[in-house]
Amino acid sequence: MKAPAVRALACVTTALFGAVTPAHAQNLLVKGGRVWTETGEALEKADVLVADGKIAAIGADLTAPDGTRVLDAAGKWVLPGFIDARSHLGLARGELDETVTPLATDTEVLDALWAEREEVRRATPSGVTSLLLSPGDANPIAGPCAVVKLGHHTILKRDATLNIVLSASALIYDRRPTSMPGLLDMVRQALSGARDKPVGDGALVKVVRGEMPVTMTCDGISDVERAVQLAAEFHARASIVTREALDELVDVLPGTGVSAICPPLGATPAERFLRAPGRLAAKGVKLAFSSMAPTTDECDLRTSAALAAAAGLPHDAALRALTCDAAGILGVGDRVGSLQTGKDADLVIVAGDPLDIAAPIECVIIDGDIAYQREGT
Amino acid sequence: MVPVVAALLAALQIPGAPESSGGPGILAIEGARILTMAGSPVDSGTVLIAEGKVKAVGASVEVPADAKRIDARGKTVIPGLIDALSRLYVYPEELAEGTAVAPELRIMDGIDPYAEHTDEVLRHGVTAVQIAPGDRSLLGGMTAVLKVEPQTGVVGLITDSAAVRGQIGVPAGDTNSSLARLTTYASIREALLSTQDYLFVQGKYDRDLARYDKKRAEALAKADGDAAKAQLPERPRKPATERNYAVLARVLKGELPLQIEAHRVADILNALRLKDEFAVSLVLLGCSEGYRIPGEIARRHVPVIVAPVSLSFSGPAPVRYGEHSRANAAVLAKAGVKVALGVGGTDGLQSKFVRACAAIAAANGLDRDLALRAVTANAAEMLGVSNRLGTIAEGRDADLVLLDGDPLSTLSTVETVVLDGAVVYQKGGDR
Numbered sequence: 027m028k029a030p031a032v033r034a035l036a037c038v039t040t041a042l043f044g045a046v047t048p049a050h051a052q053n054l055l056v057k058g059g060r061v062w063t064e065t066g067e068a069l070e071k072a073d074v075l076v077a078d079g080k081i082a083a084i085g086a087d088l089t090a091p092d093g094t095r096v097l098d099a100a101g102k103w104v105l106p107g108f109i110d111a112r113s114h115l116g117l118a119r120g121e122l123d124e125t126v127t128p129l130a131t132d133t134e135v136l137d138a139l140w141a142e143r144e145e146v147r148r149a150t151p152s153g154v155t156s157l158l159l160s161p162g163d164a165n166p167i168a169g170p171c172a173v174v175k176l177g178h179h180t181i182l183k184r185d186a187t188l189n190i191v192l193s194a195s196a197l198i199y200d201r202r203p204t205s206m207p208g209l210l211d212m213v214r215q216a217l218s219g220a221r222d223k224p225v226g227d228g229a230l231v232k233v234v235r236g237e238m239p240v241t242m243t244c245d246g247i248s249d250v251e252r253a254v255q256l257a258a259e260f261h262a263r264a265s266i267v268t269r270e271a272l273d274e275l276v277d278v279l280p281g282t283g284v285s286a287i288c289p290p291l292g293a294t295p296a297e298r299f300l301r302a303p304g305r306l307a308a309k310g311v312k313l314a315f316s317s318m319a320p321t322t323d324e325c326d327l328r329t330s331a332a333l334a335a336a337a338g339l340p341h342d343a344a345l346r347a348l349t350c351d352a353a354g355i356l357g358v359g360d361r362v363g364s365l366q367t368g369k370d371a372d373l374v375i376v377a378g379d380p381l382d383i384a385a386p387i388e389c390v391i392i393d394g395d396i397a398y399q400r401e402g403t
Numbered sequence: 404m405v406p407v408v409a410a411l412l413a414a415l416q417i418p419g420a421p422e423s424s425g426g427p428g429i430l431a432i433e434g435a436r437i438l439t440m441a442g443s444p445v446d447s448g449t450v451l452i453a454e455g456k457v458k459a460v461g462a463s464v465e466v467p468a469d470a471k472r473i474d475a476r477g478k479t480v481i482p483g484l485i486d487a488l489s490r491l492y493v494y495p496e497e498l499a500e501g502t503a504v505a506p507e508l509r510i511m512d513g514i515d516p517y518a519e520h521t522d523e524v525l526r527h528g529v530t531a532v533q534i535a536p537g538d539r540s541l542l543g544g545m546t547a548v549l550k551v552e553p554q555t556g557v558v559g560l561i562t563d564s565a566a567v568r569g570q571i572g573v574p575a576g577d578t579n580s581s582l583a584r585l586t587t588y589a590s591i592r593e594a595l596l597s598t599q600d601y602l603f604v605q606g607k608y609d610r611d612l613a614r615y616d617k618k619r620a621e622a623l624a625k626a627d628g629d630a631a632k633a634q635l636p637e638r639p640r641k642p643a644t645e646r647n648y649a650v651l652a653r654v655l656k657g658e659l660p661l662q663i664e665a666h667r668v669a670d671i672l673n674a675l676r677l678k679d680e681f682a683v684s685l686v687l688l689g690c691s692e693g694y695r696i697p698g699e700i701a702r703r704h705v706p707v708i709v710a711p712v713s714l715s716f717s718g719p720a721p722v723r724y725g726e727h728s729r730a731n732a733a734v735l736a737k738a739g740v741k742v743a744l745g746v747g748g749t750d751g752l753q754s755k756f757v758r759a760c761a762a763i764a765a766a767n768g769l770d771r772d773l774a775l776r777a778v779t780a781n782a783a784e785m786l787g788v789s790n791r792l793g794t795i796a797e798g799r800d801a802d803l804v805l806l807d808g809d810p811l812s813t814l815s816t817v818e819t820v821v822l823d824g825a826v827v828y829q830k831g832g833d834r
Contacts, residue, residue, distance in 0.1 A: 144726055151729075292715030292759070295752040297523060323714035325729060329759065332813045384762035384771070384811040401768070 053077045054394060055090040056373060059099030062380075064106075064350040064364045066342040074104060076371040079394035084365060099375050102388060105345065106365050107155025107372030108327050109352035111287045112171075112241065112267055112316035115157060115324050116146040122162035125198060129216050131188070131229050133169040135161045141179050145320050150176045151398045152325035153380075153387045154317070155372040156353075156362050158186060163195040163243050166209045167216060170229045171241060173358050175372070177392030182370075183358050187265075188229045188238055192253050193245040210252060217260045239263040239357050241287065247274040254282050265355045267316065273298040280309035285355045287314045288347075290322040291330040297337065303347070304338030313343070314352035332381045344381055429453045430824055431466040435475035435805065440482055440780040441794035450480060452801040455824035460795050473805075473826075478818060481775065481810050482795050483530025483802030485782040486754040488688065488710040488745025491532050492518045492549060495749060503537065504594050506654070507646040508544030510536040511563040516556045520752040525551045526828050527755035528804035528817045531561065533745070533786050535568045535662070541590045542569045545650070546662060548786050550802070551754075553827055565786045566662040566686060567654050572670030573689075581669070588673040591663075594647075595681050598655055601648035611639035660684040660787065662708075666691040667725035671700070678703055686785050689747070690735075692725040697738030706785045707735055709777075710745030712760040718749040732777065733768030742773065743782040762813050771811055 054076040061072040061084060073088040074081060090096070114122065117138045124130050136159070149157075160171040168189040173182040196209060203209040220230035232238035240262050242253040250271050257264035265285035266275060272294065275286050286306055291299060303313055315330045317323065327348065335344040353363025361370050371394040378385030390398040430452040437445040439460060449464040450457060466472065492514040513536065524532075530551050537543015546566050550559025569591050572584045615638055622631035653659040661683045663674040671690060678685040687693065687707045693700055700707060709732045711717035714724070728734075736742045744760045746753050757778050765774040773781075783793025791800045801824040808815030820828035 148728070290715045292713055292753075292756060293718065293749075295716075295748070295750060295755060322718075326713055326715040329713065329715065329763065333759070336813055336816070379812075379814060381814060382762070383759055383813045384765040384774075384809075386766045386768075 053082075053090065053094040054371070054391065054396075055088065055094050055096045056099050056104055056375065056391075057096055059102050059104035059375065061365060062103060062105040062345060064346060066346075068103075071100070072104075074365065074371075074373065076373075076391065076394045079371055081365060081367055081369050081371050083367060097375070097389060099388075103376040103378070103380055103385075104365070105374055105376070105380060106349040106363055107374050107390065107392065108153045108348045109173075109314065109356065109358075109363060110154045110157035110317045110319075110324075110327050111265075111314035111352045111356060112160050113157045113319045113324070114160065114162070114321070115149060115317070115319045116141050116143045117159060123164035123168065125164050125201065128165050128196070128202060128212060129167045130161065130165045130169040131167050131216070133161065134184075135159050135169060136172055136174075136181070136184070145324050146176070146179075149319070149324040150390055150392075151387060151400075152327060153374040153376070153390055154324070154327050155374070155390065155392045155397075156182055156358070157317075158241070158356050160189050160241065163191045163193060164198065166191055166196045166203060166213050167230075168196075168243070170238075173356055175392055177390075177395060177397035180393065182361060183356075185229055185232070185238060186356050186358060187241045188233050189241050189243065190253070190256075191243045192249045192256075193243050195243075195245075206249075206252075210256070213256065214259075217256070217262075221260060233262050234260050236261060236263060239265065239355065241265050241267055244268045245270050247271040247278065250275060250278050254278060254284050257284055258282065263357070265312075265314070269294060273302045275302065275311070276305045276309060279306065279311045285312040285314065285351075287316050287355065288330060288334070289316060290318055290326050291315075291333040292326055293318075293322050300333055300337035303334035303344075304340070307339055307343040307347075312351050312355060313339075313347040314355050315347055328380065328387075329383055332383045335381045341381060348380075428824075429458075429467055429470040430473065430801070430821070430826075431464075431470045432473045432475045432480055432803065432805065432821075433466070435478045435480040437480045437795060438482075438775065438810065439795040440776055441796045447476075450795060450801075450803065452803075452821070452824045455801055457795055457797055457799045457801050459797060473819065475805055475819075478805045478807060479810055479815075480795065481528075481804050481806070482779045482793055482799075483804055483820070483822070484528050484757045484778050485743075485786070485792060486524075486529055486532045486746050486757045486778075487708045487743045487782045487786060488747045489532035489534055489751060489754040490748055491521060491524060491534065491551065491751030491754050492516070493534050493751070495538070503540045504542045504590060505537070505540060505544055505647065506542040506567045506569075506594070506650045508536055509547070509563050510534050510544060511547045511560065514547075514549075514558070516552075516558045517554060518751060519554070520750075520754075521551050521554050523752060524754045525553060525820055525822070526817065527758065528806070528820055529754050529757050530802040530804070530820065530822055531559075531783075531788075531792050532754055533565060533782075537568060537570075539573065540570065541587055542567060542594060542651075544568065545659075546786075548788050548792075550822065552822070559823070561788050561791060562786075564659060565788065566660040567650060568662045568664065568688070570664040571673050572667055573664050584667075584670060585673075588670070588676075592677065592680070594651060595655065595677065595683075598648045598651040599681075601645065602652050602655065604642050605652075608639055608642050615639055654683055655681060657682070657684050660686050660785075662686045662688050664688040668692045668695050671696060675699060675703055675705065678705060688745070689724075691727045691731065693740075694728050694731045694734035697735050697740060700735065701738040701740045706741040706743070706781070708743045708745050708782070708785060709735065709764070711747035712744055712763050713756075716749070716753045716756055716760070717747045729763060729767040732764040732774075733770075736769055736773050741781055741785070742769070742777050743785050744774075744777040745782075758810065759813060762811050765811055774811055
């Protein structure tokens with residue numbers, strides 16, 4: 027147990043996350059970059075105008091009102107901020123799961139947040155602008171996950187997805203469930219109840235109405251098969267998080283509409299894992315990457331995409347997985363993940379091809395504010 | 404100069420040179436951009452290889468008629484990559500040896516020559532690794548530098564005693580106690596002080612023995628030798644040889660580098676103190692918070708093997724890494740510290756990410772040339788094997804990597820790997 031002072035700090039920082047969108051000092055014009063759009067097209071020498079934290083216009087030779095700060099992106103890539111589809115960044119370890127309550131359907135993951143942690147500050151230069159904060163894996167229904175932004179730490183979506191854990195990590199000996207059949211039964215009962223006798227608009231009700239996607243943590247491929255079956259049974263929009271069975275997902279996911287959230291590939295160096303994203307994409311499975319931070323490096327989202335690309339994931343599919351596909355999987359595509367007028371101004375400027383790890387991230391813009399700018403640029 | 408060398412070589416090689424078909428005969432890699440890491444790059448040149456060694460490199464090298472030729476126009480050639488902190492050939496779970504002070508142990512005695520993954524690591528252009536004993540030991544033993552061989556059981560040993568590996572702060576693990584961390588420093592210091600005592604006793608014996616021998620010779624030379632001999636003092640008794648101190652004695656004499664893994668500022672400073680006190684040849688390993696004290700390291704001319712570069716490769720980040728920064732290598736290099744990079748993987752297979760590590764360091768401010776040097780020439784130098792590895796120059800081992808583009812760009816792919824003059828990987832080939 028952490029000292030009460032830590033808990034108090036967590037509450038204070040949660041309040042920070044809830045702060046209203048900060049006032050924007052200045053409008054921005056990102057000028058003359060190679061602007062990547064989710065269609066796979068790159069607009070050469072295009073400008074992106076940012077006003078009031080949103081993308082105001084995209085096109086060639088845009089004119090900006092006086093007082094607009096101009097960022098020269100000539101010869102550089104401009105793309106949407108990267109989205110980390112599963113992270114525990116800034117969450118107090120050991121305080122994530124209410125293990126007395128196996129069905130933690132309406133707990134608040136942000137209550138474990140400690141936004142001042144070093145690892146949170148370190149993540150911004152990596153190009154990640156939004157991340158899905160997930161509770162731990164100790165409960166069958168681990169609870170709702172929130173999508174938050176780095177930079178000013180605003181909450182993009184509080185109950186973005188529901189995390190369901192079909193893995194041995196949710197089996198605890200002195201509490202139900204203690205077996206996989208028991209776990210499945212418990213989850214199925216909960217979902218049936220929400221479907222047949224909905225009360226209020228809790229997370230389970232939203233899931234069975236198709237309003238809230240589920241992220242399902244699995245170990246082996248059998249867990250994945252059960253997860254896919256469960257998602258189909260309740261018409262839930264689902265994605266699978268697995269490390270061990272990443273290479274076997276290609277045998278199960280295609281055609282089911284279920285997406286895959288890839289673990290940090292630097293931690294799974296076997297060739298069969300590195301090739302998995304490419305094989306999944308070839309079969310039409312939608313992908314996102316995750317850092318699983320702080321267990322692994324919070325700065326390696328782009329590294330994962332680059333490693334997958336080097337092992338056969340097409341260039342555009344890799345960039346989509348970092349941006350718009352991740353946004354789609356997490357249900358926040360209306361706000362982030364693509365460069366379109368009216369969307370949040372979350373941009374990354376890269377000195378070269380974003381999938382070349384050696385190309386430095388030059389600038390990260392979150393909600394229209396410069397959250398990181400590389401020294402000497 | 405180069406043509407002269409080439410002509411000489413041609414003269415030398417033709418008689419008795421092995422046939423170019425099969426085995427490492429004469430091989431010429433032609434038309435490539437060659438990043439020798441030993442001087443300026445050659446924009447379009449030839450590397451001539453015979454009997455596993457580089458025989459000539461340059462823009463105009465004469466190639467013997469019977470040489471096997473590789474057309475490398477448009478390709479880039481670099482020296483084989485080195486992972487300065489690898490777990491290839493060893494089982495990580497077997498590395499921990501309590502908190503022992505056992506500098507005499509050799510990691511070579513614990514390797515598995517048939518280890519998995521070597522083929523795959525080789526395919527990524529990594530041709531040599533340093534492996535180290537005693538993940539958690541204070542002084543774990545002697546590190547080794549090995550070639551990454553195809554999985555045939557061949558052991559390509561470069562040296563079984565590259566350095567003595569020690570650790571300050573690391574054996575304390577997640578303990579966030581300064582006392583536990585200090586104990587690790589104090590124990591290593593104690594071992595070195597005891598070695599000084601050992602050296603004193605050994606030295607005294609050597610001196611006493613020399614004196615005795617001299618007196619004895621004088622006595623024998625005399626006419627009444629037997630009488631003189633009877634008056635000789637007792638022959639000095641030889642003190643026991645203690646292998647652990649014998650190894651550390653080599654460290655104190657500067658013959659064997661001391662490689663200290665330390666991550667947090669306090670631990671790094673303590674490692675530097677060992678250099679100040681004992682004038683050992685110190686190499687810092689890990690050095691995660693080195694970026695906070697680059698001047699302290701630079702002014703002592705201590706080289707650093709930065710590892711891990713990414714925490715994804717090294718597994719969960721324990722407290723012992725302190726505040727890890729991806730700009731670490733860049734900050735150290737800018738302060739004038741010689742930098743190499745190690746993957747520091749949890750698994751030997753992660754050694755294949757050497758190029759990714761160099762790329763990450765470059766993206767975070769390390770000069771691109773230095774980034775490549777950090778996984779070739781600088782690594783070889785710090786491991787004391789630069790006479791064989793790390794550069795493309797006459798007489799060096801012919802361990803080379805051909806890529807289809809900029810070696811630092813992760814968009815480039817490894818096309819050919821040459822180990823000891825033999826092609827061990829060809830993209831699209833059988834392997």
